[in-house]
Amino acid sequence: MTTILDGKKLAKIINEETKNDVSQLTAAGIKPGIAVILVGDDEASQIYTRNKQRKAERLGMTSILKQFPASTEQQVIIDTVQSLNRDNTINAILVQSPLPAHISQSTVTEAIAPEKDVDGFHPINLGKLYANEPTHYPVACTPKGIMTMLDHYHIPIAGQRAVVVGRSILVGKPMAALLQNADATVTITNRQTQNLQSITKQADILVVATGTAHLITPEYVKPNSVIIDVGIEHDANGKLIGDVDFDRVADLTSAITPVPGGVGPMTIATLMQQTVELTKWSLENNG
Numbered sequence: 017m018t019t020i021l022d023g024k025k026l027a028k029i030i031n032e033e034t035k036n037d038v039s040q041l042t043a044a045g046i047k048p049g050i051a052v053i054l055v056g057d058d059e060a061s062q063i064y065t066r067n068k069q070r071k072a073e074r075l076g077m078t079s080i081l082k083q084f085p086a087s088t089e090q091q092v093i094i095d096t097v098q099s100l101n102r103d104n105t106i107n108a109i110l111v112q113s114p115l116p117a118h119i120s121q122s123t124v125t126e127a128i129a130p131e132k133d134v135d136g137f138h139p140i141n142l143g144k145l146y147a148n149e150p151t152h153y154p155v156a157c158t159p160k161g162i163m164t165m166l167d168h169y170h171i172p173i174a175g176q177r178a179v180v181v182g183r184s185i186l187v188g189k190p191m192a193a194l195l196q197n198a199d200a201t202v203t204i205t206n207r208q209t210q211n212l213q214s215i216t217k218q219a220d221i222l223v224v225a226t227g228t229a230h231l232i233t234p235e236y237v238k239p240n241s242v243i244i245d246v247g248i249e250h251d252a253n254g255k256l257i258g259d260v261d262f263d264r265v266a267d268l269t270s271a272i273t274p275v276p277g278g279v280g281p282m283t284i285a286t287l288m289q290q291t292v293e294l295t296k297w298s299l300e301n302n303g
């Protein structure tokens with residue numbers, strides 16, 4: 017029997033908890049705040065950003081959007097980040113990717129105060145994750161949400177063989193680190209990996225984050241494995257589809273995430289959850 021890992025349903029539970037946390041903080045005079053910086057007019061980014069803002073407001077947080085045209089100079093974005101770093105009403109800063117080509121993603125990321133880096137992309141936070149530090153630090157929301165999901169569905173990780181297809185800062189690298197920290201045996205693959213099938217076929221847990229629609233077909237899958245699909249592509253009819261050919265693969269698995277309704281809603285719920293965590297951690301650090 018295949019378990020469908022219902023990210024939409026779990027996200028609702030997480031959002032309820034976040035809402036309660038927010039109202040407790042607000043009652044104590046502290047309202048968590050998130051700022052999103054959006055550069056350019058990428059349509060998908062506009063939609064995600066709007067969804068994030070709506071969610072933050074519904075949960076009772078402060079949410080501000082700083083929107084800039086694609087032609088904006090890098091220094092303007094850096095100045096904006098630095099002013100948000102100093103803004104006491106803002107606990108979380110997110111710079112929506114992708115950025116226009118003339119702006120350096122890493123320079124902008126490194127300008128964000130690590131304690132407000134809700135995406136967990138700052139090298140300091142990535143380093144802490146890689147070192148498995150026993151302290152509080154933000155972690156990329158998609159992989160963190162996936163770990164929440166695996167935990168909620170009681171999927172064992174320690175001792176399991178995990179394969180992560182894709183090595184982005186957004187998903188693949190932090191995903192692999194989280195699985196390693198949870199004592200899985202982890203392989204990360206990339207575009208140049210030879211004979212990908214032979215590697216994915218060994219995976220007890222397969223996380224796919226490539227941006228290639230329906231890359232994963234039955235030949236790539238170990239029977240009774242767990243498959244997490246991070247893909248968000250559109251088919252010819254504009255329907256949202258994943259990196260996994262769900263209809264052909266699902267029956268082979270013990271558990272699998274759907275697209276939509278799997279990883280996506282968990283990413284947003286984790287973003288909100290982590291905004292609250294950053295708010296709480298800042299209180300601990302400031303007495």
Ligand SMILES: Nc1nc(=O)c2c([nH]1)NC[C@@H]1CN(c3ccc(C(=O)N[C@@H](CCC(=O)O)C(=O)O)cc3)C=[N+]21
Pocket residue numbers: 064110111112113114135157158248256275276277278279280281282283284
């Ligand atoms: N700095 C930064 N941080 C991000 O976390 C980030 C980013 N940039 N750039 C773009 C990607 C993409 N991303 C998604 C989040 C939620 C859904 C989501 O909720 N998807 C719904 C469906 C939405 C639809 O129908 O289009 C689902 O899968 O069910 C999708 C994609 C976050 N990203």
